[in-house]
Amino acid sequence: MKIKYLSHSGFLISNDKYNILIDPYITGNPNAICNASDIDANYIILTHAHGDHLGDAISIADRCRSCVIAVNELGKYLDRFNLRVHKMHIGGAYNFDFGRVKFTIAHHGSSNDDGMYMGEPAGIILTFEGKNIYHCGDTGLFMDMKLIGEIDEIDLMLVPIGDNFTMGIDDAIRAVNFVNPKLAIPIHYNTFPVIAADPYQFKEKVIANGKNALVMDFGEEIEF
Ligand code: NI
Ligand code: MN
Secondary structure (H helix, E strand, O other): OEEEEEEOOEEEEEOOOOEEEEOOOOOOOOOOOOOHHHOOOOEEEOOOOOHHHHOOHHHHHHHHOOEEEEEHHHHHHHHHHOOEEEEEOOOOEEEOOOEEEEEEEOOOOOEOOOOOEOOOOEEEEEEEOOEEEEEOOOOOOOOOHHHHHHHOOOOEEEEEOOOOOOOOHHHHHHHHHHHOOOEEEEEOOOOOHHHOOOHHHHHHHHHHOOOOEOOOOOOOEEEO
16 A cells, blocks of 8 residues: 655555545645645545644545545534535444444544534544554543554554644653554644654654654655
8 A cells, every 4th residue: 555644644545446535634734745636535534623634625525526434423514515424433443345444532622613513533543455554633642542552453553743732752652652553653743833843753762662663754655
């Protein structure tokens, strides 16, 4: 599979058959690497409704007829836009044609830009081509991450480090120790001054703990 980092919490995970987009915050994102109209997706998975995660999901899903996967309350809101929506909830998994999606807890909020309640925020465990990718969403550190790492062996963990709204670097290091992924990639930093963080400091500390980390450039694509 190919994994492209769109900046912030946004990823495009793809192979010859599928384009799976996560948290497409492009319009208004100072680190955006393209326009929303440049991105095609079969599926869009959302961690929560905050503007820096819901982002351009509605316009992309409308144009591409993507199926949007979200927690129930956010999914019901998206139904207003005549999109294809698959609603799930925390702790539940579903087998799609491309693979499996399970939502995990995340300690955070989830309202839209008008302040409307959009259900609980979530993390995502995406199983694609037999690999488990854990996108933490926006969250503080929580002990149950240990359980998440025990239930599904995590190949790739996408972990917020920007502090203020989510874990900072030191808590993110603990999160990586809890989950024990084969590879950790830092996300949710340097988009705004308030979440300025040095991803290389995160990488060094993860490696000092005997684990593997990679800093991706905004717009970089890797084969995984
Ligand atoms: Ni958020
Ligand atoms: Mn956020």
